[in-house]
Amino acid sequence: MKLAQEIRTGNVIMLNGNPMVVQKAEYSKSGRNAAVVKMKLKNLLSNGGTETVFRADDRLDDVILEHKDCTYSYYGDPLYVFMDEEFNQYEIEKDNMGDVLNYLIDGMEDVCQVTFYNGKAISVELPITIVREVEYTEPAVKGDTSGKVVKPARLAGTGYEISVPDFVNIGDKIEIDTRTNEFKKRV
Amino acid sequence: MISVFCDVIDNYGDAGFCLRLCRDLCNKKYQVRFFCNNLNTLKQIYTKEDQSNHLLEIKTWPSNSEDFTPTRVIIQAFSVRLPSQLNQKIKEANSLVINLDYLTAEKFAEDCHKLSSFADRIQSYFFFPGFTNKTGGLIIENNLLRLIKEEKGKETSKISLFSYENERLLKIISLLDKLDKEFDVQIFEGKTLDNFNKVFKHNLEVNKVLKNNKLTYKAIKMVNQDEYDSILLNSDLNLVRGEDSIVRAMLIGKPFLWNIYPQKDNYHITKIEALFDLMKIYCTNKQAVEKLRSITLFYNGADINIDQFDICYFWKEWKDLSKEWSNHLISLGSLTDNLIAFLKEKINLTREISH
Incomplete structure (x- = not known):
């Protein structure tokens, strides 16, 4: 059992007897320090999609699945291809890629975890921290090194924007927490 | 059932x-x-x-x-x-x-x-x-709608005060004291009165009155919902707290100032910002929305300076804004x-x- 707030894109949960792969999970604080998690789910048996909401502290049955460490290989429209250490290739549908697409770049060496259900690759997870280059951000305000002032920064390769401290510059390589999309540090 | x-x-x-x-x-x-x-x-x-x-x-x-x-x-x-x-x-x-x-x-x-x-x-x-x-x-009861219709526009020279523990009240009250009108401020017993006494270093008790400049303070007993609604309806400005009270204050269409329920990591600030972002979409006087946003954020602990806030000029805008927002909410x-x-x-x- 996992709390709804611990469920990430790519996890599979059993919902009313159906294995559902989580394609998207959005956590929102509601009131009184409570929270809800909206999930986009796909039924692995029927391929039907649905959207649903949970309290953040709802306990969900997560399915224990087979995982393999893989690296991103290439995009073969419409599938993303990953490869394991033994050069076996696994194809994952775009809909099952979730937020991974925000950080997926050609030639990346990050070791990802591909998840299998009944032998089929159904999703992929990035490592918790990754390093990406800032392609564009506004110039820093001179003197501010506190990290409290934030600004948007566009990442090279995907164009995805995250918030970074004001001292980050174009061309900087930054470490990002892929669970929260938060800047961690400049490397 | x-x-x-x-x-x-x-x-x-x-x-x-x-x-x-x-x-x-x-x-x-x-x-x-x-x-x-x-x-x-x-x-x-x-x-x-x-x-x-x-x-x-x-x-x-x-x-x-x-x-x-x-x-x-x-x-x-x-x-x-x-x-x-x-x-x-x-x-x-x-x-x-x-x-x-x-x-x-x-x-x-x-x-x-x-x-x-x-x-x-x-x-x-x-x-x-x-x-x-x-x-x-x-929640908009038919009875509330009827009362709103009857009361809209009536001025009473009263302010209701219902708050959590909030030291920023001191500055808000001094701001209200700059209005070119005298007001009776009705303060509810409990947390609100305790906070008032703590912030102003007074010892006001229920049913007792205290006058200071243009504001006369009166501590009142906690009332039932109908009586509370009636107090909101009969006030020119409602300083409210939490969810239920802000909803009533907004529906009533009189100026309101919200002391939001505080959350961890100051998340309540995000909630306030979201409210005013929406008000900006639905209300015509965007500048007035921004002014109300700034004093609300200040009241709830945000790092905002309201020393130059022109409350007298804002008062008329505040009244119009509250009516327009109320009309939008009722239309839902x-x-x-x-x-x-x-x-x-x-x-x-x-x-x-x-x-």
């Missing part, structure tokens, strides 16, 4: 919101069983009419499953989680379960409104109050009607739960 479960965490807002909902469902001729786990709090705000309402049954939460018979509809107010033994009976009875969540102006309320859920082995639906027609709206229809319509989508409500 509809059951409403309320878990009173603190203060009056939990019970207050639920009581209004139950009462309004009864007004629409539905039988309601209101399970409240803190009847002492409830007793402070309910009226004689509530006690004699033959459609409203007020009970404490069942201590075991034998004391509980599930009704056709179960409303879990503020998405409260019920004990597993009650859930088991609800599942067996195939009740329609609604997670009536917290009020927020954030976008996710629209995104999650009316979506299904499946937890504790029970299917349920989330229903979000809100400020747009993509949410469930706010009542949460109660929107909820009933949703229940009817899911079951043949008229036949199955009415009487």
Whole structure:
């Protein structure tokens, strides 16, 4: 059992007897320090999609699945291809890629975890921290090194924007927490 | 029959919101069983009419499953989680379960409104109050609408004060003291009066009066919901706290200032910003929205300077803005009607739960 707030894109949960792969999970604080998690789910048996909401502290049955460490290989429209250490290739549908697409770049060496259900690759997870280059951000305000002032920064390769401290510059390589999309540090 | 479960965490807002909902469902001729786990709090705000309402049954939460018979509809107010033994009976009875969540102006309320859920082995639906027609709206009783119509525009030279512990009150009051009008400030006993006395280093007691410059302060006893609404209606400005009171103050269409329920990591600031982002969409005077945003953020602890705030100039804008926002909220229809319509989508409500 996992709390709804611990469920990430790519996890599979059993919902009313159906294995559902989580394609998207959005956590929102509601009131009184409570929270809800909206999930986009796909039924692995029927391929039907649905959207649903949970309290953040709802306990969900997560399915224990087979995982393999893989690296991103290439995009073969419409599938993303990953490869394991033994050069076996696994194809994952775009809909099952979730937020991974925000950080997926050609030639990346990050070791990802591909998840299998009944032998089929159904999703992929990035490592918790990754390093990406800032392609564009506004110039820093001179003197501010506190990290409290934030600004948007566009990442090279995907164009995805995250918030970074004001001292980050174009061309900087930054470490990002892929669970929260938060800047961690400049490397 | 509809059951409403309320878990009173603190203060009056939990019970207050639920009581209004139950009462309004009864007004629409539905039988309601209101399970409240803190009847002492409830007793402070309910009226004689509530006690004699033959459609409203007020009970404490069942201590075991034998004391509980599930009704056709179960409303879990503020998405409260019920004990597993009650859930088991609800599942067996195939009740329609609604997670009536917290009020927020954030976008996710629209995104999650009316979506299904499946937890504790029970299917349920989330229903979000809100400020747009993509949410469930706010509770607006017909009686309140009538009173608003009667009172709109009447000036009374009164201010109501209902707050949490908040040291920023000192500066807000000194700002109000700059208005070119004398006001009576009615301060509710309890946390509000304690905070007032702490901040101003006074020792004001209930039914006692204190005058300082243009403001005369009077501490008053806690009142029931009808009396509270009446005080809001009869004030030119309402300083309110929490969820239930801000909703009433906004609907009434008089100037309001919100002391929001504080959350961890200052998340309440995000909630305030979301509200004013929405107001900016629906109200014509965007600058007035920004001014109200700034004093509200200040009042709730944000790092904002209001030393140069021109309250006299803003006063007229504040009144117009409040009326316009009230008109927008009223145009969304009542949460109660929107909820009933949703229940009817899911079951043949008229036949199955009415009487």
